[in-house]
Amino acid sequence: MLTEQEKKEIEEEVKHYPYPGVACLDALKIVQAHRGWVADDAVRDIADLLDISSEKVDGVATFYTRIYRKPVGRHVILICDSISCMIMGYEPVYKHISAKLGIHFGETTADNRFTLLPITCLGNCDQAPAMMIDNDLFNMITIENIDQIFEKYE
Amino acid sequence: MEKPLTKHIKPDGSQLNLKNFVQDGGYEPVRKVLKGMSPAEVIDVVVASNLLGRGGGGFSAGKKWSFVTTDKEREPSRYLICNADEMEPGTFKDRMLMEENPHQLIAGMIISSYAIQADKSYIFLRWAYKKSETVLRKAIAEAYEAGFLGKNILGSGYDLELYLHTSAGRYICGEETGLINSLEGKRATPRDKPPFPAISGLFGKPTVVNNVETLSCVPHIIENGADWFRSISLTGEGGTKLYGVSGRVKNPGIWELPLGATMREIIEQHAGGMMDGYKFRGALPGGASTDFIIEEHMDIPLDFASLVPVGSRLGTGTLIILDDKTCPVAFLHNLEKFFAKESCGWCTPCREGLPWVEKILESIENGTGKEKDIETLKFHTWYCGPGHTFCAHAPGAMEPLQSGLKYFHDDFMQHINEKHCPWRS
Ligand SMILES: Cc1cc2nc3c(=O)[nH]c(=O)nc-3n(C[C@H](O)[C@H](O)[C@H](O)COP(=O)(O)O)c2cc1C
Ligand code: SF4
Ligand code: FES
Numbered sequence: 001m002l003t004e005q006e007k008k009e010i011e012e013e014v015k016h017y018p019y020p021g022v023a024c025l026d027a028l029k030i031v032q033a034h035r036g037w038v039a040d041d042a043v044r045d046i047a048d049l050l051d052i053s054s055e056k057v058d059g060v061a062t063f064y065t066r067i068y069r070k071p072v073g074r075h076v077i078l079i080c081d082s083i084s085c086m087i088m089g090y091e092p093v094y095k096h097i098s099a100k101l102g103i104h105f106g107e108t109t110a111d112n113r114f115t116l117l118p119i120t121c122l123g124n125c126d127q128a129p130a131m132m133i134d135n136d137l138f139n140m141i142t143i144e145n146i147d148q149i150f151e152k153y154e
Numbered sequence: 155m156e157k158p159l160t161k162h163i164k165p166d167g168s169q170l171n172l173k174n175f176v177q178d179g180g181y182e183p184v185r186k187v188l189k190g191m192s193p194a195e196v197i198d199v200v201v202a203s204n205l206l207g208r209g210g211g212g213f214s215a216g217k218k219w220s221f222v223t224t225d226k227e228r229e230p231s232r233y234l235i236c237n238a239d240e241m242e243p244g245t246f247k248d249r250m251l252m253e254e255n256p257h258q259l260i261a262g263m264i265i266s267s268y269a270i271q272a273d274k275s276y277i278f279l280r281w282a283y284k285k286s287e288t289v290l291r292k293a294i295a296e297a298y299e300a301g302f303l304g305k306n307i308l309g310s311g312y313d314l315e316l317y318l319h320t321s322a323g324r325y326i327c328g329e330e331t332g333l334i335n336s337l338e339g340k341r342a343t344p345r346d347k348p349p350f351p352a353i354s355g356l357f358g359k360p361t362v363v364n365n366v367e368t369l370s371c372v373p374h375i376i377e378n379g380a381d382w383f384r385s386i387s388l389t390g391e392g393g394t395k396l397y398g399v400s401g402r403v404k405n406p407g408i409w410e411l412p413l414g415a416t417m418r419e420i421i422e423q424h425a426g427g428m429m430d431g432y433k434f435r436g437a438l439p440g441g442a443s444t445d446f447i448i449e450e451h452m453d454i455p456l457d458f459a460s461l462v463p464v465g466s467r468l469g470t471g472t473l474i475i476l477d478d479k480t481c482p483v484a485f486l487h488n489l490e491k492f493f494a495k496e497s498c499g500w501c502t503p504c505r506e507g508l509p510w511v512e513k514i515l516e517s518i519e520n521g522t523g524k525e526k527d528i529e530t531l532k533f534h535t536w537y538c539g540p541g542h543t544f545c546a547h548a549p550g551a552m553e554p555l556q557s558g559l560k561y562f563h564d565d566f567m568q569h570i571n572e573k574h575c576p577w578r579s
Contacts, residue, residue, distance in 0.1 A: 016317075017339075018357055024339040025322060063341040063498075065323035066281050078282075082243035083442060084400035086488045087480050120325055120492060121243040122282055125400035125472070126407045135284045 002045045006030055010049060020050045024060050028067050037068040065119075072115040073108045075153040078132040081118040084125035093129055096143045113154070156386045158374035159367070159394060160410045163254045169289050172296040175257040181302060183376035187265050188310035191376075193224070196269040200372065202380035204392035208247075209237055209328075209365030210440065210469045212458035215266075215372075221352035222270040222360045232360040234267040234275040235337070236369055239321060239328035241280055242441035243492055244474035247396040248366035250408055252279075252286040255370070256293035260316065262369035264302060265376055267314050270362055275316045278333050281323050290318055325496035329545050330363040331355075332498065343500040344545035367396060388414030389457045395468075397456065399425040401475030402432040408472070414455035417447065420473065433478040436561055440469020442489050443550030445557035446476070465557060481577035482562040483569055486555055487515040493551035504548035507538040511555065518566060521574035528566060531559060 002010070013026040027046045032038050038061055047054035061067045079085075079094055094105075101109050101116065108115040124130035127139035133153055141149070162170055162178050175181065187196055201216030223229050236259065240248040252259060259277075267275045279287060294316055297303045305313045324342055326332045331345035334356050355361025371393050375383045384392050391413050397420050398408040404426030411420070417437060421427065428434055436446045439456055445466035447454070454460050458468050476485055494508035511534050517523045535556040538548040559566065568576055 022339040025336070026339065029322060059341055060339065063324065064321075067322055081488075082492055083474055083485065083488050084244050086484070087401050087474075087477070119282065119323075120241050120496065121245065123240055123246040123249040123280075125244050125246050125474070126398060128400060128406075132282060137282075137284065 002031070002042070002049065003034070006034055007049065010046070014050070021052045021056075023050060024052065024057055025064070025067075028057070028061050028064075032067060037071050039069075071108070073112045075113060075134055076115045076117060078117050078119035078122075079105075080120070080122045080124070080128070080130045082121035082125075084121070085129040088128035090129035090141075093131075093141050093143055093146065097146060100146070155412065157394060157410045158378075158386075159251065159258070159370055159396065160255075162258065167254050169253065169292075170255055170257060172257060172293070172300055175255075176300075179377075180257055180373070181261055183373040184261050184264050184302060185308060187268055187376055188308050188312055193269050193271055196265060196376070199380050200269070200375055203375045203383040204380075204390070205368065205371055205375060205383065206391055206458050207365060208367035208371075208395070208470070210242070210443070212468060215364060215368050218352060218364070219266070219270050219362055221350065222362060223353075224271070226271065229360055231274070232270055232272045233356045233362070234263060234270060234272040235330075235333065235356065235361060235363045236263055236275070236277040236366060237328060237330065237333060237363050238277050238279045238283070238286070238366050239325075239333060240283070240366070241325045241328055242443065242470055242472075243489070244400055244438065245398070245441045245470040245472045246400075247398055247408060247470065247472055249283055249286055250396070251366050251370050252283070253289050256289050257297065258370050258373060259290075259366055260293060260297050260302070262372040263316060264307070264314060265372050266362070266364065266369055268312055270360070272362070273313055273315065275314060276337060276356075277316070277318050278327070278337060279318060279320050280327075281321050287318070287320055294318060324498075325492075326498040326545075326547060329547065332545070333363060334361065341498070343498045344547075346544070386412055387457070388412045389455050389460065391457045391459065395456075395471045397424075398472035399475065400472070401437075402429045402477040402479070403427065403475060404429055414457045414460070416453050416455060417473065418452040420456070421452075421475070428475075428477065431479075434475065435478050435482070436476045438469075438474045438476075438554055439466055440471050440473075442474070442492060443546075443553055444469040445553045446561055448561055466553075479577070481519070481575055482558060482565045483515060483519045483575065484577065486558045487512065487519050489554050490515055490551060493547070497547060501544040501548075503538045504543050504551075507534050508548060508551055510534070511538075511551075518569050519575055521569060521572070523566075523570050525567075525570055527570075528559065528563075531555065535559070 009030045010027045013023040014020045044054045047057045122130040131138045205215045206212040327336045327342045332342040336342040351361040395413045409424045436448045490512045494512045497504045499505045535552040540549045
């Protein structure tokens, strides 16, 4: 069941559009903002509310990388694995992080603290390698400065 | 040397607020247009300025606008969309323009919207650009408050709404018809063309999509004229360009230079040359989907026309440098992995071809590649090339590969013959 708050926010978006289905991606983002990810029942509820099929909603949900169809940890680490960061050495830093947390790309730590994912070029190629944690951007990450960066994220 | 795009920017890069920008005369071109120019006059000036699209395609902005119908009876609404989805690996220019001078972009969007008589405009911003989002939200609110957006702008009778839309990831959202589908809440698969968006775009209405840097040039063209704009470039294509460099150079970064600067000038004078102990082997001139250029191309003007005869193109103008301590096969493998992952899956050559290319490159890099694999890779540069796919994603993916196979053939053969990567110990 969508909460009253979620419904209200989605209906607010629908008002801007020529037909309700346009709000599909907005609705997914709203649900994810409240719950951290989008489960099957939420996909069905969004479909009912916007009067489109749940296959269509799922098609949209699975297309976009920043919509999570599986639970994620309290913090999401996004490491840029594109070309400039490769040249400048993101791989050793990734290996260090992976060993430290005991997870690979696509996995979440057992204590649910971190999910580790790759991301395409963060537009910081002149200060590579780059990484985001939640909404924060970090440049020139190294094996040496990683531990200190992680401290802030409990 | 004139630097219109960055002249207002504060030395510390902090955001210009509305007051600073108005004091610098930044909104005067908007006033000039709304008070004294017809939409057709604006289009004429921009066509004459030879402003070519900075999103990578290099199409004339003014010409694109001129395809939108002027018949308001038949088509009462139309849209302008700013493409701020910057996700091309190695590209970091639009982010700087949005973070450091958001009102220049807004002024450009007002003038461009007026030229096509749009009543609604969108900035389609990539998800990861959190700082751009904060800065733009504030700037848009300031512009509404000061009467540069909304109803009856500056008493001219012209109305314009501007919305900021933040996306949810995926490189293909940058392709303009994929972007339009995404704005409609759908999967961002590109649309068949024609009809082009100028005829039928967002919600089936005439729509123009332009890049952040393209739109940011517009106020300066209005202020100083088409002849001035052409004169500040070195080659007559019009304007300046934000050129960037990433990779193993001493001083990676981004600089506004006259369009037509050479790779030698950019690398040696601005980027400080290669880092000590590293040698230049080649560069992608404008992001991941452009062909390699090499040492012998150092003195070619980096503009839209001059790179074509040497088999490349300007793209986004942000150079990615391949040095001698980076394996060219690994470099290409990284690029093709990106392209395979970001394929939208709509058409077969791209959906099936790119992962195959990625696997072959992986095997060559790991020392299990065969000489025959080179032929398979070459076949793909044709099979996934122009005319065989639904959009330019797969052809773009083939550009660095085809030129890489040509320039780094010996490196490929060394991997195959020695059965391991010479760059790995
Ligand atoms: C796969 C793909 C990705 C693209 N990504 C972007 C992008 O992130 N930003 C952009 O401005 N143009 C991008 N483009 C080009 C756009 O389709 C379009 O040509 C451009 O936004 C038009 O603006 P311009 O004429 O001002 O350059 C991309 C094209 C393709 C094929
Ligand atoms: S070329 Fe690739 S990205 Fe473009 S439509 Fe086809 S599958 Fe999608
Ligand atoms: S390649 Fe990593 S930030 Fe651009």
